[in-house]
Amino acid sequence: MRLFLSTYVNKVDRKGRVSVPAPFRTVLSGQNSSGILTFRSFKHNALDCSGLDRVQEMAAQLDTIPEFSEEYENLAALFADMKTLPLDSEGRIILPEDLLQFVGITDSVAFVGQGKNFQIWEPAAQEAHQEARRQSARASGFTLPTSRPVAPIVGATP
Amino acid sequence: MRLFLSTYVNKVDRKGRVSVPAPFRTVLSGQNSSGILTFRSFKHNALDCSGLDRVQEMAAQLDTIPEFSEEYENLAALFADMKTLPLDSEGRIILPEDLLQFVGITDSVAFVGQGKNFQIWEPAAQEAHQEARRQSARASGFTLPTSRPVAPIVGATP
DNA sequence: CCGTCATTGGGATGACATGGGATATCATGG
DNA sequence: CCATGATATCCCATGTCATCCCAATGACGG
Numbered sequence: 001m002r003l004f005l006s007t008y009v010n011k012v013d014r015k016g017r018v019s020v021p022a023p024f025r026t027v028l029s030g031q032n033s034s035g036i037l038t039f040r041s042f043k044h045n046a047l048d049c050s051g052l053d054r055v056q057e058m059a060a061q062l063d064t065i066p067e068f069s070e071e072y073e074n075l076a077a078l079f080a081d082m083k084t085l086p087l088d089s090e091g092r093i094i095l096p097e098d099l100l101q102f103v104g105i106t107d108s109v110a111f112v113g114q115g116k117n118f119q120i121w122e123p124a125a126q127e128a129h130q131e132a133r134r135q136s137a138r139a140s141g142f143t144l145p146t147s148r149p150v151a152p153i154v155g156a157t158p
Numbered sequence: 159m160r161l162f163l164s165t166y167v168n169k170v171d172r173k174g175r176v177s178v179p180a181p182f183r184t185v186l187s188g189q190n191s192s193g194i195l196t197f198r199s200f201k202h203n204a205l206d207c208s209g210l211d212r213v214q215e216m217a218a219q220l221d222t223i224p225e226f227s228e229e230y231e232n233l234a235a236l237f238a239d240m241k242t243l244p245l246d247s248e249g250r251i252i253l254p255e256d257l258l259q260f261v262g263i264t265d266s267v268a269f270v271g272q273g274k275n276f277q278i279w280e281p282a283a284q285e286a287h288q289e290a291r292r293q294s295a296r297a298s299g300f301t302l303p304t305s306r307p308v309a310p311i312v313g314a315t316p
Numbered sequence: 317c318c319g320t321c322a323t324t325g326g327g328a329t330g331a332c333a334t335g336g337g338a339t340a341t342c343a344t345g346g
Numbered sequence: 347c348c349a350t351g352a353t354a355t356c357c358c359a360t361g362t363c364a365t366c367c368c369a370a371t372g373a374c375g376g
Contacts, residue, residue, distance in 0.1 A: 010323070015364085019323050037163070042296045059161055059273045067216075068200055076272040077291040083164045084181070089366060090323080168333070173354085177333050247356060248333085 002027045004113035009123045011108050016100075017092040018109045024118060025091050032056075035086040036093060038120070039078060044129065045103055046112075047120040054117070055082065095120075160185045162271035165288075167281045169266045174258075175250040176267045182276060183249050185209075193244040194251060196278070197236050203261055203283065208275035213240070253278075 008021040020028075020036065028036065031051025038049045058078065065072040085093040095105065103122050110121040121129070166179035178186075178194065186194065189209025196207045216236070223230045243251040253263065261280055268281040270288075279287070 013325065015326085017324090017364095022322060040292070042292075055161065055163075062273050073201070074291065074295060077288065077295075079161065079163055079273045080165050080270045080288055081292075082271070086365090088364085092323090094364070171335060173336090175334090175354095180332060244355090246354085250333090252354070 003115050004118040008111045019092050035084050039082045050117040162276040166269045177250050193242045197240040205278040
């Protein structure tokens with residue numbers, strides 16, 4: 001199984017189209033999916049994206065829950081936020097206005113590989129998020145009671 | 159299996175007609191249904207809609223419930239409330255006056271995908287409801303299913 | 317230095333939501 | 347049984363937007 005790896009930043013053209021990175025398209029084509037299924041991330045101003053496989057699994061889970069129960073509605077509500085973004089013949093998608101605003105995208109888009117799925121971010125926000133994680137890792141590293149003065153992590157990014 | 163995904167808001171014209179979103183029509187046409195079967199939601203001021211297939215499943219479920227029980231009567235009452243909304247040649251439906259009032263619709267309609275079925279809401283009410291669910295899902299630490307579990311799913315078809 | 321592939325751009329076409337007029341269907345009252 | 351009005355259905359027109367097709371640019375490897 002191929003994975004979504006690395007981060008790509010592509011531009012939004014005047015029609016609102018963005019090229020999906022070719023490596024991601026390759027992975028998607030192996031996931032029973034001619035388009036991208038996307039929904040708002042719970043934690044960040046980002047979009048969670050995957051192929052059709054995962055969504056069909058979710059729909060299958062729905063069958064195991066009593067039809068008018070609270071839990072059923074909670075899961076079903078995810079489908080309301082979900083969108084299918086079809087790929088055009090050049091491998092581009094169009095991000096709907098509401099999603100653009102939610103993510104805060106103006107002129108370019110970061111595609112962030114997450115292994116089995118990927119995310120869509122505003123590039124600066126993504127970089128900041130990444131940096132915050134580095135800081136966090138670094139900070140927790142410093143609070144550890146180690147006696148090692150030279151931490152190789154520092155200065156990893158030029 | 160095709161699913162009802164995403165949320166679409168369409169306008170009611172002066173004759174009371176509303177376009178059913180094209181993707182939903184596509185799903186419906188695969189569900190043995192030239193029209194929409196709809197009934198009032200138990201929990202919200204919304205309409206539950208689907209094709210004929212799902213209603214037939216519900217009718218089958220009725221057989222598993224003791225006749226004359228409270229639950230039986232409740233479910234059976236659904237069928238009394240149920241209406242068939244035929245699609246015109248442009249893919250529009252007409253919402254009867256009582257349903258319009260029940261949902262609180264004035265000039266536009268939200269079609270809300272729920273996977274195997276969809277709902278009809280007043281757009282503002284739907285947005286509020288959906289936002290509440292996002293908060294709830296976030297607070298309850300709702301986790302998405304993984305895209306490809308390591309352990310084989312019980313009953314999975316190779 | 318050239319060929320291939322990926323991203324980017326733009327015009328033309330088509331699909332869809334929407335609107336309005338004309339015609340058919342139905343329930344009601346005479 | 348027919349007349350009438352209201353309502354729904356069919357048909358056609360329009361504007362907007364997405365999709366398709368074609369082209370150009372840029373990156374990369376041989």
